[in-house]
Amino acid sequence: QVQLVESGGGLVQAGDSLRLSCAASGRTFSNTAMGWFRQAPGKERDFVAAINWGFGSTDYADSVKGRFSISRDNAKNTVYLQMNSLKPEDTAVYYCAARTGPIVRRRVIDYDYWGQGTQVTVSS
Numbered sequence: 001q002v003q004l005v006e007s008g009g010g011l012v013q014a015g016d017s018l019r020l021s022c023a024a025s026g027r028t029f030s031n032t033a034m035g036w037f038r039q040a041p042g043k044e045r046d047f048v049a050a051i052n053w054g055f056g057s058t059d060y061a062d063s064v065k066g067r068f069s070i071s072r073d074n075a076k077n078t079v080y081l082q083m084n085s086l087k088p089e090d091t092a093v094y095y096c097a098a099r100t101g102p103i104v105r106r107r108v109i110d111y112d113y114w115g116q117g118t119q120v121t122v123s124s
Helices: none
Strands: 003-007 010-013 018-025 033-039 045-052 058-060 068-073 078-083 092-099 118-123
Touching: 003 092, 018 033, 018 092, 018 118, 033 068, 033 078, 045 068, 045 078, 058 068
Parallel strands: 010 118
Antiparallel strands: 003 018, 018 078, 033 045, 033 092, 045 058, 068 078, 092 118
16 A cells, blocks of 8 residues: 655745655555646646656656756655745645656546645745
């Protein structure tokens, strides 16, 4: 059973930074891809970033490219999302997700395991 636990959310002001963490357990993750998604109230869950656990290849949504950075620590089985220059429109619940395949994907349906989410609120 795969478990994903997010942490690091909070309330910040526009222009600030936050780092989200996703601790993964329950299987070997060397041949998987991990993703971050976000969901604002009344909206669909959207892709933010993804990383291949083994090779470290990454993908980003256009809305966060240049501001957010995804990385992983193999020894700690943890994926991070560094968020800089935060904007009020980044406010959402952020979810970590894992898929049983190495290729990074952008669709919610491509991910098999999900964390419980962590709230990020950016005030103007």
